[in-house]
Amino acid sequence: MWKAPPQEPGPADPQRVSTSRSPMTSSNDASPTLTPQFCFATSTLKEFLRLSRSTTDDTIAQQLNTLSHPPTFDPSTTSTRQPSHRLIPTSTLHTFLTASLYPSWSRRTEVLTYCAIVATSPDPNDPDAEAISKANEADKQRIVNERLDPYSGRYFPRETRAEVLAGVVRNERGVEEIVRERTWEVIKGRSLDGMSGMTWKQAYEEWKKSSSS
Template sequence: MAEPTKASNLTPQFCFTTGALREFLRLSRSSIDDSITQNLNALVTPARAGFDPSSTSHRTPRSGLKQIDPEACQTFKDQVLFPTWQARTDVLYYCGVVASSPDPDDPEATLRELEKEKDSQRVVDERLDPYSARFFPREARTETLATLIRQETQVENIVRTRTWATVQERCGGTGDTWEQAANRWAETRAAHPGR
């Protein structure tokens, strides 16, 4: 069974290093969500009394996926799935706050200001060149990060919806959405911090 992916100590530099941020999210999703069927299959006990050699003498039609022991499912959700989701939520939230905060350490701030000043002094004659009025200033790294966080939040919602559908199918559905189940888990964890 896969272990939950842990986020390292969060810093603004981690968020602005979008490659590292994307890699963390990719690894976390691939270890749990993308391989949810394999993770759930690992919870099924193949044979309680040992291997029966006569079981290979005839073919049994597959009647669908085997239901998993509810206790094993709950343990998987409580100890692996929800903590992994929470780690990704924490990272996305933290980086969202970084993206919406002022960035006094932006290394390209001066360059952007120079480009804007240069553009304001530019003479544009659209009769000679209809495309000369185009000016695409560089985005601040906080704007780039905010766009990435919005995209990754949407991806996260899609991934969790798909994963939760598989979990519900294999573990027996409660009718809850993944948001309701994750919120209930977080409330239980807050009420009993040692769990």
């Protein structure tokens, strides 16, 4: 169960990153220290997600190539069209998925889930909250006469940092769905049994259950 994030601490480095990681995990994919400040630094949040995807999903074809051995040359097959890629033994592919890909997905899910909670939690320490509140109040007092000024009725309120964060999380979750679907199609094409027809969500949930048991 997720607990509500703690109140934002005083001065701290929002980009402080944990150095602990599994042997098969790139340093670019290390789990960040989850704090409200990390989430509110949306450029840092997006950079973590970008680097994580670049070390796993964006290079999935190259990584799978390293898991399969090139076939031995057989002159009798030169007249037969050969597949452009090599299938990977089930046990080898399973090890790669459980040791590298699924943990990377899990880290990104954990970060996005935490930041979604931060985005919907009270944020009394927002440095711009007072200025935004005053601007909104001033807008209510404005006299609007669109006949004299067609643009006088337009007002675009600034978003609080929690609202900005909520938008970033929503967009990144959409990106995550697309990235994982694309990655899974590549994996299915290299699997001996097409991953038994499972979707990435089914396979990922199965791994999570087995990991927690």
